[in-house]
Amino acid sequence: MIAFLTRTRQKGRMDLTDWLAWGWAILGTLVVAIPVAWAVISSLKTEAEINSFPPALVPRAAQTITVEGQAKPLSVWVRKAADGTEQTVALVRRIGLSATVLNPAKPQETFPVPVSELSQLKAFHLQWSNYTEPLKQFNFLRYLWNTVFVTVVATALTLFLNSLTAFALSKYRFAGRNAVFALILSTMMIPLSVIMVPAFMVIVGLNLADNLWGVILSTVSTPTGVFLLRQYMLTIPDDLIEAARVDAASEFRIYWRIVLPLCAPALAVLAIFSVIWRWNDFLWPLIVLSSPDNYTLQIGLNALQGQFNVQWHYILAMTVVTLLPVTVVFLFLQKYITEGVASSGVK
Amino acid sequence: MSAPASVAPRAVARGERVGNGLDAVMRVVEAPMAALQRLIGVARIPYVFILPNMVLFTIFVFVPVGLAVAYAFTGGTNLLIWDRPYVGLENFKALLDCGNYLEPSTCRYNLFWTAVHNTWWYTLLNTLGTLFFALVTALVLNRLTWGRGFFRAVFFYPVLLSPVVVGLVWQWFLAREGLLNGFLTEWFDTRIIFLLEVGWSRVWVVYVSIWFHMGFYMLIILAGLQAIPRDIYEAAQIDGTSQWRQFWCLTLPLLTPNLLVVTVLLLIRSVQVFDEAWVLTNGGGPGTANTFIVQFIYQTAFSPDLRLYGLASAASVLMGVALLVLTLSQLWLAKKAEV
Structure with missing residues (x-):
């Protein structure tokens, strides 16, 4: 396979010009493809994702979870506490720098955490409704x-x-x-x-x-x-x-x-x-x-x-x-x- | 391309299979055409065949060409030519009324001269840029022994996209939240609103044009390269000529006629830049940094608050003269290239 790929008219040896030619062709392919591919990928993102910066390379969406006792599905976040432990929580509400979350396993107990400890959990998602x-x-x-x-x-x-x-x-x-x-x-x-x-x-x-x-x-x-x-x-x-x-x-x-x-x-x-x-x-x-x-x-x-x-x-x-x-x-x-x-x- | 000579019976049979629906339509046309032929004779039937096309050409090309000149000598905001007063050279005088042609702000219609300047710079950079990239890509593809068809298709692909699609795809790529700014933030911790800065937006308009049209010119140059006989290079190789010298002393001189035609074609197309630049820059912005002549004509004629058809036509005529000179030189070059 490699021999086939590197075969040129000069008896199987790639000289500098051959390398440059391949480099140009591959680089050019990327230059042509990336903007179009980026538009296609972006067209499958949710509105929130499309406006977020820096952009994600794959279409994702915020994960939600339906919790007993809550009217609406809640968004899922990862809480990284000061002592380094990580915990998956659902966000109930957020006021300023403080958020009220709950543990999906025990939906009755809500507790406050600083927003800085939270990062949103996102999963691969194609927004076909676009x-x-x-x-x-x-x-x-x-x-x-x-x-x-x-x-x-x-x-x-x-x-x-x-x-x-x-x-x-x-x-x-x-x-x-x-x-x-x-x-x-x-x-x-x-x-x-x-x-x-x-x-x-x-x-x-x-x-x-x-x-x-x-x-x-x-x-x-x-x-x-x-x-x-x-x-x-x-x-x-x-x-x-x-x-x-x-x-x-x-x-x-x-x-x-x-x-x-x-x-x-x-x-x-x-x-x-x-x-x-x-x-x-x-x-x-x-x-x-x-x-x-x-x-x-x-x-x-x-x-x-x-x-x-x-x-x-x-x-x-x-x-x-x-x-x-x-x-x-x-x-x-x-x-x-x-x-x-x-x-x-x-x- | 040439037609196979000996397949007539099969071809007629194929014609019958072209589609029964189509065939039914044609049978309806056939009877009156046969009757017409009996009426006027075989010798006059070719005139019938060219008639529909010539009528359309007359209505939509020849009449407008004549009217374009007539419009340029009329004023007012009525569209119909018979409602328009004759104003002589007034429109041309207004367009050319300029303190200093190099300084658009000293002109009566400074937008026109801004557009002329923008078009001039765009034409220069786009022609040189496209020529360079098309030539290098054609040389590269000509050298590849494997995958040439694939890369040829990849580089040609943008040519088939619509100007609106190209404009939007690139606007999104260069947007505030776009991919390029994502990388800039990642690597250099900076963000540039490319399409709102005069210098950057001009660079990107030229770049996007090259990206869009390069494949077309590449194909023409590639066809020229492949027409150069192989044995010349073999002879040069036997003489121990270096590749670099082969390019400068063999390829380039043999390719020159081809490149000249491509250059003039590029000039002709560049002068008429409008669609993709218009979409990409949201109508020629920022300000008038990317307003070109065709956009000036379009806006002057069709903006609801302007409707200056005479002035727009005068600008069209001026551009038409420039294009005519370029086209004639192209024909002349093409003829010379053939000899």
Whole structure:
């Protein structure tokens, strides 16, 4: 095993550069993973734990115990007396620097101790209600549904319309074809940040402001999608299309029945990216959507952070819910995603 | 990527299995499309195919581009262009009205110039920082003989997160009660409220951007590294060239075109910084220490108490010109890299 791990191209010897390379890779992995892992861990802490400092590395919660004769469950503490003996006690009440405790074994006798002798007993505990509460308290399910709707509809339309355009651009000769292709590619150079004011006016003019369709329609046509699919379709032999024409298939039928199935790999890459773009989109929905009922996850999360600045336990739980789908997609499709990026420069 | 050539019958069969629901929808589209084809002829059918996409591009890209310039010459707070009075170069004059361009407080719109300065420094540091880390990581991954796929995936992972998630994750990490302050207290007995201090918050905005986007540029550089033929290095090794010299005299020169493209791409993206910095710093704070140009445009146009669409558009146009110069130089460099 060790021999396998330390195998390098220089006959089994690790030289200094190899050590440095491994050090960089492992350190980098920690730098990437720790903030995300910390958010996930923190999202499972109770509100009291999340606000306590210094932070604990594992989610814990105060232990409680139900004692006969006491209405509420009592918190459990360890008392370290001046003579060094330790004793588990339940806290009844606390006034200033003095606390009233009892021995759970003898619940009738309460006795006072100084607070300085007490330390709270905590146990491992995952606060799943951080995840379920926001569903009830805030419009979280609504945001989730809106995001799923935008993502699915926009991706379906993107695949359909972009592949149709790519088909026309790659398999037909017609006047203005190159001009159209150049025009589409030129839109890559126009970032949203430059045209956001007039684009919003167009949305208002079409009566799509504060409407999910305003977010969907304006992002359906992507130059990257057209480009990716066109390049792929160019490699499909024209003979196939000619053969279908001989069989009197309509042009749309050729597109749907022959070209599209052959493009499955390219469509898959575009679909993955399309889903991730829509799921993560922020600036444009922020401009278009104004009422909380129409918020997507990202906008809702951003708004909640401003609104409930101290409720980090909820914010982090929702952050985890937001990053989870992308993470799962990446776990399964990371090879296609990284290769798609490397070969086409899409992001 | 290229399509397999000889699978047509199978592929058609696969197409039939794509999904009966989808297929039913397409069958509904197919009949009118076939009728349309009979009506206008095969030669005109490609125009039908590109029509929906071109209509959307026109409405949401071409029209806004034209309007962006038109807006910049109008004033008032009405959104609809026909309700807006023509003011000539007034918006540009207002933005550029400055006693000393290096000192934002002497400008009429000092927030704009603060944003320009912040964006300039951010762009410089982010470009250099990302380039450095992406290059070193790509070199490291290219060297690893084992686990390369795993580390490539790890370093790329942040790229796929949303800006809001990245902003919140890091805000929590750097918070008063955050993990970093936990370690600082443990080891140095001190606590820093990072995001409320001007200097620290700027450092962290750049750092988080590098953390967020580095993987993308790393992949592009890695692809460039892997395109360098192996036998060059073998020849160098036979000649007894040291690894250090191999890097400076072989790798770096061969990688230069690739790095230039990455640099310009980084510049283009850095100038447009907004999302993650906005979330991380709660809207550009502390004060205006992390207010960037896009945030200025967004706030000037969409803050309920401002709604200065003309001024925002003028700022957009100025930024657009800068981006255009960068984009054209990128195209030029990419073309040169191919030759």
